[in-house]
Amino acid sequence: MFNLFLLSLKLNGFPIQKAQEEFEEILKIPEENYEKYLENRKKEIVEFHLNNNPFYRNLNPGKQYKTWNELPVLTKKDLQKPLKERLSKGYTLKNVFLNKTSGSSGDPFIFAKDKKAHAITWASIIHRFGWYGIDFSNSFQARFYGIPLDFLGYYKERLKDFLSHRYRFPIFDLSEKVLDTILIQFKTKKFNYINGYTSSIVLFGKYLQEKNIILTTICPTLKVCMVTSEMLFDDDRRMLEKYLGIPVVNEYGASELDLIAFENLQGEWQVNTETLFVEILDENNEPVPHGKEGKIVITSLYNLAHPFIRYEIGDMGILDEKSSGKNVYLKKLIGRTNDVAILPSGKKSPGLTFYYVTKSIIKDDGNVKEFIIKQTKIDQFDIDYVSTTELNEIQIKEIEKSIAEYLEPGLTFTYNRKEVLQRTKSGKLKQFQSLL
Numbered sequence: 001m002f003n004l005f006l007l008s009l010k011l012n013g014f015p016i017q018k019a020q021e022e023f024e025e026i027l028k029i030p031e032e033n034y035e036k037y038l039e040n041r042k043k044e045i046v047e048f049h050l051n052n053n054p055f056y057r058n059l060n061p062g063k064q065y066k067t068w069n070e071l072p073v074l075t076k077k078d079l080q081k082p083l084k085e086r087l088s089k090g091y092t093l094k095n096v097f098l099n100k101t102s103g104s105s106g107d108p109f110i111f112a113k114d115k116k117a118h119a120i121t122w123a124s125i126i127h128r129f130g131w132y133g134i135d136f137s138n139s140f141q142a143r144f145y146g147i148p149l150d151f152l153g154y155y156k157e158r159l160k161d162f163l164s165h166r167y168r169f170p171i172f173d174l175s176e177k178v179l180d181t182i183l184i185q186f187k188t189k190k191f192n193y194i195n196g197y198t199s200s201i202v203l204f205g206k207y208l209q210e211k212n213i214i215l216t217t218i219c220p221t222l223k224v225c226m227v228t229s230e231m232l233f234d235d236d237r238r239m240l241e242k243y244l245g246i247p248v249v250n251e252y253g254a255s256e257l258d259l260i261a262f263e264n265l266q267g268e269w270q271v272n273t274e275t276l277f278v279e280i281l282d283e284n285n286e287p288v289p290h291g292k293e294g295k296i297v298i299t300s301l302y303n304l305a306h307p308f309i310r311y312e313i314g315d316m317g318i319l320d321e322k323s324s325g326k327n328v329y330l331k332k333l334i335g336r337t338n339d340v341a342i343l344p345s346g347k348k349s350p351g352l353t354f355y356y357v358t359k360s361i362i363k364d365d366g367n368v369k370e371f372i373i374k375q376t377k378i379d380q381f382d383i384d385y386v387s388t389t390e391l392n393e394i395q396i397k398e399i400e401k402s403i404a405e406y407l408e409p410g411l412t413f414t415y416n417r418k419e420v421l422q423r424t425k426s427g428k429l430k431q432f433q434s435l436l
Helices: 004-011 016-027 031-052 054-059 115-130 151-163 176-188 198-211 234-244 351-361 393-406
Strands: 097-100 110-113 141-144 166-169 193-197 224-228 248-254 258-263 269-271 276-281 293-300 311-319 329-336 340-342 348-350 368-377 380-387 412-417 432-434
Touching (some): 004 016, 004 151, 031 054, 031 293, 141 198, 151 166, 176 198, 193 198, 198 368, 258 276, 258 329, 340 432, 348 351, 351 432
Parallel strands (some): 193 224, 224 248, 380 412
Antiparallel strands (some): 097 110, 248 258, 258 269, 276 293, 340 348
16 A cells, blocks of 8 residues: 555645654664764754743853753743743744643643654654564554544544544444444454554453453454553453453653654563653662663654754663663653642552552452552542442452551542543543642
């Protein structure tokens, strides 16, 4: 099939061919020269924005580049001002790629990329998907993503799906009736890969498990599944690989940046060191050694239109000790920095700990489909869940016993059985939320 997607990028002024050539040149840089490449790119992007971006210059007290660690760490709050005030000289709302973050961190904002930077992002995505035999020219994607519900936004996304050779499933309603229609599409269309939000694909996997269907028996053209945007737990991964009948690949990215880490063929989360510089910092914005947990802070090495320099994305993670300048690995993604439970004892715990412990007790009998946990008071939590039958006394006691053991005793829980769980506007499921 002729690549309509790459052609549409080109017609919209994104220099995709040049970007792919440049990306290939970066890939060829040997390990021994890679630190030098990174240092040069970091210095160039900072100096460009100090000279051409008044917004970024005002954030820097010295107005000139001295050392990397003296540069400010940008937060999403810093960027919540009109985009026109944040653009570099020579860039306007008409000659850049514009988009909006999903707001899953609670702090959405509009951002811009210059056209070359956006083309390099696509070169990076095409390269990584290629590890699994996915070719954007002809591979057909089954897409589990949100979609704008306004008329213009909806049809714009549908057009992009057509040009990108993908078919999108609605994820705001994943009732059994809707899942039945999705299954019919897999029977009638020759999909090559699945891509989308983890929680939606897991829900589809549980539906297949209930029906005892291996998806590749009805859609043998499927090769791989890429999940993104939400935590993938080990038991869900095993279930998906069994009932989809294909390998499941973990993707970690951000629309304002690029793919940040992508699972390689060895099962490691390989960090994108070609277009990004990823740091892990402590609460004082000091770098931590590999193997230690901290805030994930990212620099976009090619975006001239808008500064993403030492940008705190809102996630916590750990880089692997074996990481080097060129080959960096994400050992663990812990969750969002704003999703931390503060307990009566003063202890702070990542909210996903509650989710993880609770999930390990609600055994995989297929009863509980999904659940989310909200902290409403220092010692009170709501558990909203979707299930075939209500949780019984024994299950509830088991959950509370385990939470007391892993976290601390004396916490109270309210259990609310729901028909459907509320998702964000983009269709993501926020698994833990602190309302304190």
